[in-house]
Amino acid sequence: MEQVPDGDKTGLDYPLAARGLTFSFPDAGEPLFSGVDLRVRSGEVVTIMGLSGSGKTTLCHCLSGIIPLIRPGQMSGDVLVEGVSTRQLTVPEVASRLGIVFQDPDTQLFFPAVEDEIAFGPENLCVPPAEIELTVQRVMHTVGLPEELRHRNPHHLSGGQKQLVALASVLSLQPQILIFDEVMSQLDADGKKRIRRLIRELAGEGKAVVTVEHDPDNLDIADRVKVLHDGQLVDYQAGWPYCEGDAGRVCRD
Amino acid sequence: MTAETSTDQFDPRSKLVLVMCISSLAVLLQDAVMMTAVLACGWLAAIAFGVDVAGILLRLRKLLYLFAAMAVIQSIFTPGGEVLVSLGGVSLVTSVGLDRGVTIILRVLIIVISAGIVTTASSRDVVQGLYQWGIPYEIAFMVALAIRFLPLLRQEAEDVLTAVQLRGLKLDEVPLGQRLQIYSYLLMPMVSSVLGKSQKLAIAVEMRAFRAHDQRTSYRSLQMHGGDYAVMGAAVAATAVFLLAAWRIGRI
Numbered sequence: 001m002e003q004v005p006d007g008d009k010t011g012l013d014y015p016l017a018a019r020g021l022t023f024s025f026p027d028a029g030e031p032l033f034s035g036v037d038l039r040v041r042s043g044e045v046v047t048i049m050g051l052s053g054s055g056k057t058t059l060c061h062c063l064s065g066i067i068p069l070i071r072p073g074q075m076s077g078d079v080l081v082e083g084v085s086t087r088q089l090t091v092p093e094v095a096s097r098l099g100i101v102f103q104d105p106d107t108q109l110f111f112p113a114v115e116d117e118i119a120f121g122p123e124n125l126c127v128p129p130a131e132i133e134l135t136v137q138r139v140m141h142t143v144g145l146p147e148e149l150r151h152r153n154p155h156h157l158s159g160g161q162k163q164l165v166a167l168a169s170v171l172s173l174q175p176q177i178l179i180f181d182e183v184m185s186q187l188d189a190d191g192k193k194r195i196r197r198l199i200r201e202l203a204g205e206g207k208a209v210v211t212v213e214h215d216p217d218n219l220d221i222a223d224r225v226k227v228l229h230d231g232q233l234v235d236y237q238a239g240w241p242y243c244e245g246d247a248g249r250v251c252r253d
Numbered sequence: 254m255t256a257e258t259s260t261d262q263f264d265p266r267s268k269l270v271l272v273m274c275i276s277s278l279a280v281l282l283q284d285a286v287m288m289t290a291v292l293a294c295g296w297l298a299a300i301a302f303g304v305d306v307a308g309i310l311l312r313l314r315k316l317l318y319l320f321a322a323m324a325v326i327q328s329i330f331t332p333g334g335e336v337l338v339s340l341g342g343v344s345l346v347t348s349v350g351l352d353r354g355v356t357i358i359l360r361v362l363i364i365v366i367s368a369g370i371v372t373t374a375s376s377r378d379v380v381q382g383l384y385q386w387g388i389p390y391e392i393a394f395m396v397a398l399a400i401r402f403l404p405l406l407r408q409e410a411e412d413v414l415t416a417v418q419l420r421g422l423k424l425d426e427v428p429l430g431q432r433l434q435i436y437s438y439l440l441m442p443m444v445s446s447v448l449g450k451s452q453k454l455a456i457a458v459e460m461r462a463f464r465a466h467d468q469r470t471s472y473r474s475l476q477m478h479g480g481d482y483a484v485m486g487a488a489v490a491a492t493a494v495f496l497l498a499a500w501r502i503g504r505i
Contacts, residue, residue, distance in 0.1 A: 064460065066456055066459075066460065070455075070456055070459055070460075071456070090465075091459050091460070091462075091464075092462040092463075092464065092465030092466075094460075095459075095460050095461060095462040095465075096462060096465075099460070100460055102453065102457060104453070106450075107450050107453035107454050107457060108453075108454070108457040110397070110398060110401045110454060110458070111376070111377050111397075112375045112376055112377055113375070113377065115472070116377045116472070116473070119472035119473075120461055120463075121461040121462050122470075122472075123469050123470050123471060123472055124461065124462040124463050124464070124465045124466070124469050125462050125465055125466075126465075126466055126468065126469060126470050127470060128470060129470060129471065129472050129474070132470070132472045133472070136472075169461060170460075170461070173461065173462060
């Protein structure tokens, strides 16, 4: 288990940290996970593995402030986003520090044009239109979306392109922390390769990245691999069934 | 970003005014002849805005059959006026009943065509138009999300029906009564799935700083042009004429 230190240094060295995080659904007896400690450095990619139903997505929701700020549930312990507890932040304050991309792009996109999707976040933060124009151009370039897709309806794009639009719309808020919740689960091989390269590039720019995965083949981008097992977040250990073959080498490393 | 980059040369607000006028007439008018005239005007406007009216009616034909059946039932059970069809001394269809039935069908058709006109504007433009009218942006986005969920609901229904048929059920060969029962069984998972998706979408929207401030900036800016004012002026004037005429003949 990682020991998360107190003090302001946590926010500087570790933009995202969890301390003794425990979560139970309302009316559920046993907690889904308990005593979760996690620290993620700037420029680091931490991947969380786990079997279906182990609570990976719920952990993502806790780390991103969705729980307790939007969804209900009994959460104890603390999540620090840039050194500040999510309990002390509003949802928009979290959103400008931390971006989350979900598994299904269809439930993240709702505008009829790619540029509108990307502009939505900055508009909410009252960024001037001229600056939003530059932001749209910049994030489209960052994620590798060609200019000709700018006015296209995101719902008519391929799964990989939709996921890139979802990521671009999150990046337009310029968060320093990114969480990817099984974003590659619906993509083909090319789409996965593209997203994996992009995640590494974003980490290279200094962003703290958490990815949640169930597919061991996507672990090659991780600097560290943690496993959510029996309600505990632990380091990967050789011999566990989560990582086999080539992916197992990455886990062990 | 200006309205010029939009796929449509008309401001969505001019379409909203037109649709409000047509829909109001559909609700207020009681005269079948005048409603037919409104339907004709609406149809022409829809064609002018590039609406595939025939395609919409074809897609909604099952729903229209239902409304037609309701209109027939209404005409049978509404007494008054001249008896047009009787059976063994019992009047089945009266002139008043027939008039009511026809107005129901006309009302539905006018509203369908109005909805078709709205769909020619992008949902983002509709939001922006409402926002520039001074409507709180939360409400304007609620409208956009509702528009977004209509095709989602249809797609969900199609997916559920396809899934059922892939398990060997030939819906076309099932009697109507049993088919309705099957639909009722499918309603719950369908609604549940759509609610789940709407919750996920709401979380995604919140996590992109929605409602961060009381105001928000707009990347897109709409500007009315001469054509928009002409459309709105013609719509309001035509509505006034219809209402005045209906008032004079006492059918309002």
